[in-house]
Amino acid sequence: MFRMDEAMRKLKILADSAKYDVSCSSSGTARSGQKGKLGSAAEAGICHSWAADGRCISLLKILFTNKCVYDCEYCVNRRSGGTEKASFEPRELAELTMEFYRRNYIEGLFLSSAVEVSPDHTAEKIHEALWILREEFGFLGYIHAKIIPGVSPELVNAIGLLADRLSVNVELPSDESLALLAPQKKPKGIYLPMKQITETMAEQKTLKGGGNKFSTVKYRGQDLSYLNPQGGQLDPVKLAGADPTAVRAAGGLPVMAREEAARYGELRTYKEKFAPAGQTTQMIVGATPETDRHILKMSEGLYKTFFMKRVYFSAYIPVVQSPKLPDVFTAPPLAREHRLYQADWLLRFYGFEADEIVDEKHENLDMEVDPKVSWALRNIRLFPMEINKASMEELLRIPGIGNVSAMRIVRHRKMAAVKFDDLKKMGVVVKRAKYFITCCGKYYGDIDPEPERVRPLLGDGMIIPQGVRIKDDRADVIRGKLSDHRDGVQLSMFSGGFGTDGTEGGNVHGLSV
Amino acid sequence: MDYLYDGTYMGLLCCVYAHYYVEKATGIFREGEYQTSLFGKVYRVKTDEDKARRVYEAMEKKLGEFTLRRSYLAYLSNFPDKEMRLLRYLVFGFKQGRGFNNMHGHPDVFGVQEIEKRIYNERHRYLGILRFSVIKGNRDVLYASLEPDNDLLELLADHFLERYQAEPFIIHDVKREKAIFAAGGDWYIAPLAKDVTVQLAQGEEFYRALWKHYFESIAIKERTNPRCQRNFLPKKYWNHLTEMQV
Ligand code: SF4
Numbered sequence: 001m002f003r004m005d006e007a008m009r010k011l012k013i014l015a016d017s018a019k020y021d022v023s024c025s026s027s028g029t030a031r032s033g034q035k036g037k038l039g040s041a042a043e044a045g046i047c048h049s050w051a052a053d054g055r056c057i058s059l060l061k062i063l064f065t066n067k068c069v070y071d072c073e074y075c076v077n078r079r080s081g082g083t084e085k086a087s088f089e090p091r092e093l094a095e096l097t098m099e100f101y102r103r104n105y106i107e108g109l110f111l112s113s114a115v116e117v118s119p120d121h122t123a124e125k126i127h128e129a130l131w132i133l134r135e136e137f138g139f140l141g142y143i144h145a146k147i148i149p150g151v152s153p154e155l156v157n158a159i160g161l162l163a164d165r166l167s168v169n170v171e172l173p174s175d176e177s178l179a180l181l182a183p184q185k186k187p188k189g190i191y192l193p194m195k196q197i198t199e200t201m202a203e204q205k206t207l208k209g210g211g212n213k214f215s216t217v218k219y220r221g222q223d224l225s226y227l228n229p230q231g232g233q234l235d236p237v238k239l240a241g242a243d244p245t246a247v248r249a250a251g252g253l254p255v256m257a258r259e260e261a262a263r264y265g266e267l268r269t270y271k272e273k274f275a276p277a278g279q280t281t282q283m284i285v286g287a288t289p290e291t292d293r294h295i296l297k298m299s300e301g302l303y304k305t306f307f308m309k310r311v312y313f314s315a316y317i318p319v320v321q322s323p324k325l326p327d328v329f330t331a332p333p334l335a336r337e338h339r340l341y342q343a344d345w346l347l348r349f350y351g352f353e354a355d356e357i358v359d360e361k362h363e364n365l366d367m368e369v370d371p372k373v374s375w376a377l378r379n380i381r382l383f384p385m386e387i388n389k390a391s392m393e394e395l396l397r398i399p400g401i402g403n404v405s406a407m408r409i410v411r412h413r414k415m416a417a418v419k420f421d422d423l424k425k426m427g428v429v430v431k432r433a434k435y436f437i438t439c440c441g442k443y444y445g446d447i448d449p450e451p452e453r454v455r456p457l458l459g460d461g462m463i464i465p466q467g468v469r470i471k472d473d474r475a476d477v478i479r480g481k482l483s484d485h486r487d488g489v490q491l492s493m494f495s496g497g498f499g500t501d502g503t504e505g506g507n508v509h510g511l512s513v
Numbered sequence: 514m515d516y517l518y519d520g521t522y523m524g525l526l527c528c529v530y531a532h533y534y535v536e537k538a539t540g541i542f543r544e545g546e547y548q549t550s551l552f553g554k555v556y557r558v559k560t561d562e563d564k565a566r567r568v569y570e571a572m573e574k575k576l577g578e579f580t581l582r583r584s585y586l587a588y589l590s591n592f593p594d595k596e597m598r599l600l601r602y603l604v605f606g607f608k609q610g611r612g613f614n615n616m617h618g619h620p621d622v623f624g625v626q627e628i629e630k631r632i633y634n635e636r637h638r639y640l641g642i643l644r645f646s647v648i649k650g651n652r653d654v655l656y657a658s659l660e661p662d663n664d665l666l667e668l669l670a671d672h673f674l675e676r677y678q679a680e681p682f683i684i685h686d687v688k689r690e691k692a693i694f695a696a697g698g699d700w701y702i703a704p705l706a707k708d709v710t711v712q713l714a715q716g717e718e719f720y721r722a723l724w725k726h727y728f729e730s731i732a733i734k735e736r737t738n739p740r741c742q743r744n745f746l747p748k749k750y751w752n753h754l755t756e757m758q759v
Pocket residue numbers: 068069070071072075076077078079113114115182
């Protein structure tokens with residue numbers, strides 16, 4: 001192993017440079033241990049510590065090198081930047097990972113890298129490090145490897161056979177922004193490896209999309225002809241709605257894997273497979289002028305097209321002074337990032353389309369209330385819904401009700417009517433839900449909805465209650481009560497529970513589901 | 514009538530038995546933890562393997578495996594009234610039959626579900642925050658200590674056994690003075706004094722220092738948020754965390 005001071009230096013530089021990368025979750029693969037080997041991977045993802053910024057530390061998140069030949073405008077490691085540089089030797093990195101893992105500091109490795117010499121040169125080193133880990137040291141823990149745009153297909157394949165998860169960053173929400181800020185990265189160099197990863201997984205029949213919405217989508221050789229540079233249109237936003245066969249969400253709306261199964265997630269035996277935990281991607285938000293609508297449509301497109309497990313957003317932190325970028329004193333748009341994650345959650349687990357969350361009239365997410373409440377208020381005429389009658393799909397649209405609580409309601413009411421007092425025990429966030437529901441016909445929100453209207457029916461004078469209706473102007477009152485903008489909510493994507501990948505289904509990302 | 518039992522799971526099952534065949538329980542307490550009440554008598558429930566087995570088998574047959582697991586988890590918890598909660602839960606189950614676990618809003622089901630969630634969450638937390646040190650022995654041994662709220666030691670064994678196939682390890686519940694000893698795919702629990710001293714293997718301090726260094730480097734300054742950190746990682750756990758030592 002390397003010397004103490006040298007090890008400290010490298011670790012500091014290379015962790016420091018990697019820390020802005022947000023996709024930290026370690027979930028998505030289950031693998032049991034093997035005789036004589038070290039490690040296993042748990043389906044639900046495990047946090048090992050929480051850093052001073054409140055983020056979960058699950059993986060050893062680190063760069064292989066920060067010596068970069070590229071010159072991305074927003075990056076501290078760019079060629080023309082003045083940061084101190086360092087690179088690991090493959091063996092050093094493998095040893096470090098083993099020793100950390102053995103002490104249960106980490107769940108595995110998340111290896112990213114700058115471009116030293118060339119994409120292929122760097123990818124070869126990364127491959128060597130992973131090979132030593134897996135083959136020589138018998139490491140069975142989790143590995144997430146980042147694929148640098150422009151890496152040759154052979155290397156993508158070789159790395160994919162060693163890693164659990166791969167990711168190619170889209171970096172910025174549009175081609176124009178990419179050309180402006182990361183001129184050496186070409187859309188094609190990004191989308192081709194993504195496509196290769198998707199296709200390889202489809203071939204080995206392990207392709208499964210993100211959340212419970214996109215996992216029911218079938219791969220039909222999604223039309224990727226737009227990847228042809230002559231075709232011009234490289235923006236997946238344009239593709240999002242292009243293939244109507246792609247999403248057949250209707251039948252397979254969010255029903256979480258049984259909660260117990262998720263919790264006590266059983267271990268499968270490890271077989272060598274290409275990226276068994278699929279692929280993810282990430283983009284920087286707030287460095288360029290794209291709207292939330294643009295970003296969410298793009299995410300939806302990435303889920304549908306490439307079967308991403310997750311699309312991560314990273315609030316731009318101005319570390320570099322440049323005329324092309326927001327001023328260095330600009331606060332990172334953490335609140336916006338938080339809202340985007342909430343919206344992403346609605347896309348993947350709640351059966352929402354991007355168009356419903358942000359429409360042409362509302363191009364950006366509401367900062368005052370979460371996107372689910374925002375949607376409900378815009379559609380207040382659909383509420384209140386009766387807890388004992390609403391379908392699973394409808395229940396999931398109610399603010400304050402999540403996958404787990406919706407399922408509990410459905411199960412419970414098969415045996416007995418659900419009463420208002422039961423809701424809290426079932427995990428419903430009552431203080432939010434109460435505005436949007438009735439329970440056994442009664443409305444509990446403290447907003448004075450329109451009084452129960454009655455209307456005489458048929459000639460015999462029988463009266464049938466028409467139920468509660470919420471007057472349109474009440475929507476603003478509710479909005480005032482549910483605003484979480486000021487009360488110091490943790491504006492961070494990391495404010496979730498354990499299963500950062502949604503296995504807990506609960507109030508991850510502070511979205512009261 | 515208030516019951517006293519010996520604190521074992523078998524003893525607790527015998528309380529269930531007594532509730533049906535002797536006299537209804539109004540409270541169930543561990544021997545030694547009971548404040549003698551001025552009124553009413555107490556009933557000392559004798560732990561009897563046969564009776565316990567009868568209850569266990571009835572639970573298995575009528576209520577299923579899920580209920581068995583849930584009941585045992587409730588027993589391991591540190592909830593002060595776990596015994597009565599468990600009793601009410603089982604009584605309701607026997608009345609309602611299989612499927613009663615689906616009545617999530619029912620107070621008797623919720624009472625145990627809540628305990629189960631608590632202990633399960635603590636277990637999950639420990640899968641992440643347990644810190645092993647390499648200590649000197651005839652060969653290297655991994656050693657970790659903890660002070661969990663719940664008596665969850667045995668719930669950790671399989672996870673780490675799965676992970677450490679090639680290395681022996683010890684997980685030491687300092688509070689309850691017992692430990693898991695695991696090697697070669699097997700484990701057992703035995704008493705281990707809280708003040709046991711261990712000798713660190715060579716290189717241990719080096720990796721601890723590296724880890725602390727990494728831990729400090731990875732936090733984003735601009736996003737420092739101690740409240741959020743403590744929310745996820747309450748201070749009571751810091752004692753045993755390498756990265757939190759100064
Ligand atoms: S490729 Fe761009 S973003 Fe990546 S390290 Fe180099 S300069 Fe930074």
